[in-house]
Amino acid sequence: MCLVSTYMEKPQxxxxxxxxPAQGHIPPFLSLATQLHHYWPGLTITLVSTSHxxxxxxxxxxxxxxxxxxxxxxxxxxxxLPANxxxxxxxxxxxxxxxxxxxETLYPAFDDFISSLVSNASNHAPLCIVTDFFYGWTVDIAHKYKVYHTTFLTMGxxxxxxFFSLWLNLPHTLTKSNRFSLPEYPEIxxxxxQLPKLILEAHGTDEWSQFEHRQIRFLQKTDAMVINTGEEFEPLGLGMLRKTFKFPIWPIGPLLSLANQPSSSIFEDETTxxxxxxxxPPASVLYICFGSQNTIQHKQMRHLAQGLEDSGYPFISVIRPPIGYDPRGGFRDEWLPxxxxxxxxxxxxxxxxxxxxxxxxxxxxxxxAAFLSHCGWNSILESISNGVPIVAWPLxxxxxxxxMMLVEVGLCVELARGMMESSEPTKAKVEEAVDxxxxPNAKGMEIRRRAKEYRTVINKAWDEEGGSSMESLLQFVQSINRATGNQ
Known part of the structure; x- marks a missing residue:
């Protein structure tokens, strides 16, 4: 019995x-849009962003x-900022x-857009705004026009x-101890x-603290949250969010890239x-990538390269200019050994x-065989969905x-942490982690086994007949329909 066709009326x-506007946010949003259109073709779906x-x-x-x-x-x-x-x-x-x-200055233009949609909408056509966490201010626009508002959390x-608990409370500023509990989650x-540099240096009145506080306060006013994860993959994390926030939280992941490249190809090296x-040979290559907007220090780059070469394992590395250099500039061989x-x-x-x-x-x-990753959430989902374990270098x-979560469930080994020189892994440490x-060692074999096991778990969430993410997506669309009375 098909869950969607049996239990869901198609909403107009x-x-x-x-x-x-960040490259890593396109795949989950585009995947969500495509899934919605696939199962409910009666929906009108508009993707909004800056012109570029x-x-x-x-x-x-x-x-x-x-x-x-x-x-x-x-x-x-x-x-x-630079013009481009x-x-x-x-x-x-x-x-x-x-x-x-x-x-945040996009507020007036987005307000005008929503106003025009509300003015032209049929009385029987519900409108739903789904925004990134970093656009928290859109909740005020939604409430202004009595529109259903949902935050899409693209992180795990x-x-x-x-992340929310640390920014909201800055608990590390309240103690001299190196170890501390989170106020909402004393068990953590x-x-x-384990703190990123921005949080470690935050004191509540700095620009980052003020920005994050604004977004979290807005988040507390949203009507619902959809999140790119699976119920079976992250039961602990979902339980933590549901303890903190009283609105519905629907895990609808993994939402992965729907295509390996855009229609105008940007992967010039794909054939290579x-x-x-x-x-x-099978299961022999290490893939290295720090995401679309992250990089590491020049010295770290050299040590990583030396460790990779000395490990003897074949590898593919996506490489960007190191910190302090033009991210759009050309790459110099002098940055490598x-x-x-x-x-x-x-x-x-x-x-x-x-x-x-x-x-x-x-x-x-x-x-x-494995993925040396910055542990961005898209990369984690893509890796685990393919049964590939992770060598972690979060930035x-x-x-x-x-x-932390991946280590706890036995899906990765952590090589380094952060992009500061103090977190620099030595050549020997790189070689040790890769090996x-x-x-053929017991710990590595167990991590690889668990990765294959979790591949089955996370991908079953999208089974049309009873998959947890499929059910969550259904509940989300039903909530949009129920919002018709709020128009």
Whole structure:
């Protein structure tokens, strides 16, 4: 019996998905939009973002897509940012807070857009706004027009719960001890070494604290939350969120990239990558990627390269300029050990990729054995959905907390933490971590076994007949229908 067709009337509703302009936020939002359209084709779905980001979203859509797009004007130069800085990937980390605050000026344009939809809507057509956590202010617009508001949390449940608690309470500032409990979750004991630099240096009146506090206060007023995780994958984290927030929380993951590349291909090296993987033995290659907007220190980059080379395992590494250099600038060979590129090419042991890579294809290839990752949530879901265990090097935001969760459930080993030089892993430590995960040892074999086990668990959530994420998506759409009376 089909869950959707049997228990769901098709609503003629309009769902507005408002994306934060960061590359990593496109896959889950686009996947959510596509799932909604697939199961409920009567929905009108509009993806909203800044003009540059909307163009990027468009490149991921097929020519015959029924999804609508709406652009909001955004001028980075008005906020002291480079004129082309319309995404976090265009900026160094030091300018991230300026960018985040600048996006709050989208309020009037988004207000006008929602006002026009409400004015033109049928009395029987519910409207739902689904926004990124970083657009918390949209809840006031939703309430102004009596529109149903949902926050889409693109991070994991455990990572999100810890992230909110730390920013809201700054518990590390209330004690001199290196270890402390979270006020809402006394069973969760943190160590100062587990705090990202931004939180560690926060004191409540700094720009980051004020921005995050605003978003959390807005979040407390939303009508519901959908989250890119699975009920069986993160029972602890979901329990923590439900303890803190009293609105419905529906896990609807994993929401993965629907295609390995946009319609106008940006993966110029895909043929090279696939040829390299095809030439390697099964479960022998380590894939390395720190996401679309993160990088590490120059010295860390050299040590990582030396450890990879000395480990003897074949690898594919997506590489960006190190911290302190233009993220859009060209890559210099001097940032790597002398002769490194020539040696790995000659030995056919390594492949360096500049820019984006077809991550899902790499993780799904028979030759890929493990993923050295920054533990961004998209990357975690893509890795575990393919049964690939993780060597963790979390860098910023909630990534360290994601790593904590993965270690706890036996799906990864942590190599390093943070992007500061003090967290630098030595060449020997890199070699040791890679060998532990890739080699024929008991611990590595157990982690690899659990990764295969969790692949089945997380992917079953989307079974149409009784899958937990399928049921959550159904409940979400039903809640949009019930909101008709609020119009």
């Amino acid at each position: 509703a309009h769902v507005v998905l408002f994306l934060f 980001h909307t163009s990027l979203i468009q490149s991921f859509l097929p020519p015959d897509s029924c999804l609508r797009l709406h652009s909001l004007p955004f001028y980075p130069v008005d906020h002291g 800085a319309e995404s976090l990937a265009d900026l160094p980390v030091a300018q991230f807070i300026t960018f985040f605050k600048a996006t 449940a455990f990572g999100g719960a810890v 004991v943190m160590d100062r070494l 990558i696939m040829t390299f993987l095809d030439s390697q 002398h002769g490194f590129k020539d040696r790995i090419k000659k030995k056919h042991k390594g492949l360096l990729i500049h820019g984006w890579a077809p991550q899902l294809k790499i993780l799904g290839h028979r030759s890929t 910023v935001a909630e990534q360290i907390f994601n790593s 532990l995960m890739m080699g």
